[in-house]
Amino acid sequence: MSHEYTIKDLIDAALRKYNFDDSITRGQVEQAYRDVVGEFIVKLTRDVRYDPASHTLRVTLSVPALKNELTYKTTDLIEAINNKLGRKEVQKLFLL
Numbered sequence: 001m002s003h004e005y006t007i008k009d010l011i012d013a014a015l016r017k018y019n020f021d022d023s024i025t026r027g028q029v030e031q032a033y034r035d036v037v038g039e040f041i042v043k044l045t046r047d048v049r050y051d052p053a054s055h056t057l058r059v060t061l062s063v064p065a066l067k068n069e070l071t072y073k074t075t076d077l078i079e080a081i082n083n084k085l086g087r088k089e090v091q092k093l094f095l096l
Contacts, residue, residue, distance in 0.1 A: 003028065022052045025089065029057060032084040041066065055091035057081070067095045 015024060020086045028051040034042050047060040057078075070077065074093050082088045 013086055026050045028085060029081065029089055032081045033057065033059065033077075035084055036080045038072045041070075050090070052089075055089060056094065057090050057092070058094045058096060060096045 015021060019034070029052075030048045033048050036044075037045070037057045044061055044063050044066055045059060046062050047058075050056070051058075059070075059074050061070070078093050081090050
């Protein structure tokens with residue numbers, strides 16, 4: 001019985017073996033945030049940090065009014081980011 005593996009399968013297995021899963025997830029979530037909010041908001045974003053252990057995304061914005069506006073859309077942002085990822089990864093979003 002032979003097994004067929006794709007390059008992606010082999011790379012994913014190697015990354016899991018050497019505990020790079022969190023780093024990859026962190027990068028995917030942070031990129032999904034950028035894709036979801038668009039270029040204008042990204043320019044007004046100082047920092048984006050995702051903690052895979054707590055499933056928490058922390059976003060530091062440079063404009064207080066934007067923080068206030070996005071606070072009302074927190075649930076929508078979480079849903080859009082998770083849809084972009086194709087899985088429910090982000091559970092909490094803090095705007096700072």
